[in-house]
Amino acid sequence: MATSSHLLLPQALHMIPRIPSKNLGVSSLIPSVNSRISLSRVSLNHSSSNVGFAIGSRKRREFIAKAEESSTVGEDTEAVPEDVAETVEDNEVEEAKTPWKPRTKLGDVMGILNQKAIEVSEKVRPVPEIRTGDIVEIKLEVPENRRRLSIYKGIVMSRQNAGIHTTIRIRRIIAGIGVEIVFPLYSPNIKEIKVVSHRKVRRARLYYLRDKLPRLSTFK
């Protein structure tokens, strides 16, 4: 969206000199115009031309109303219904436009997709709340192993939130060597996640465990 804002500024600058009138109505139109433009780059040119047209027509209509008002006092009543008629027209036109759904902005798309994917995954297997410092046991189905489920136990060193690819990093000392495995939480291969216990930690990422004694990373 940085590029679109870059394009936005010349458009805005270009538009301002075209509106020399002091009409409050027109100036109030500008913020709404801006918000409409920020939606997408594709419709940028399209909307700007629309706006230009709209402002021009608004100006013309207001000018006509002014002229009508200024001509005779007696025709004030006529001028007023004209104004009212115009506003009613505007409202009608706007109402014909507004009953559509609120448009999903481009920036929200990934968030919505991730939420949907997580919902689907949660239906199959609900994921418990896992935080750093939990000692968990994960039952994994490995297509290579084919026989039984592999069991991975260990302390959660970190949790990286990234929508559907939210991962946790498990550390454990296996056969004398420290092993760290990163598991995607919502993977269909994971058959079960169970929080066995919890250790009090004062950090979000426990990378210091790598330098510490193996005793601290051993879990029976």
Next chain:
Amino acid sequence: MAAALASRLTKGRSLLGGLTNAFSGLVSSSSGSILSQQQRTFIQMGTRLKVVDNSGAKEVMCIQSLRGKKGARLGDIVICSVKESATKVDVKKGKDAIQKGKVKKGSVVYGVVVRAAMQKGRVDGSQVRFDDNAVVILGIKEKKTDEKGKEKKQNYKGGFNQPLGTRVFGPVPHEMRLKKQLKILSLAQHLV
């Protein structure tokens, strides 16, 4: 402060660490934060590796990676030179028995990397990394020319499937199955 920054510019990694302080959570994925830990990389010429079988060697130095331009990863085969081997005092009998006189210091051997400090991604989205680098020796590389001066045939094209030793220590990853090192898988104490 500019001078300090400039001096930091010479080291590629620390510059990144200093500038992307706020974004280190996003930038560094699962390989550990760049600020406090070193980025684990490939196994290349000069890397010392631990030997985890009973072939006779203890520590080995990689002199060539047979796969990958930047170096070997978990499961790749490397050519190594033995830097330290088991002395005569060590176990001679029993299960742990060191294969007599198989690998001596200075000999050039082929080995497969069974544990790497660099993370290896798997198809299901998980990643695995160990705390050390380790090899299992597969075969001894013979000299090109015979004693008599004739050129001997090199036979490494066939692929190495049989380790030299009879035991493997420590955990072994599933990647061995993909690399057709089934014997090592069967000898392993623990499969990761």
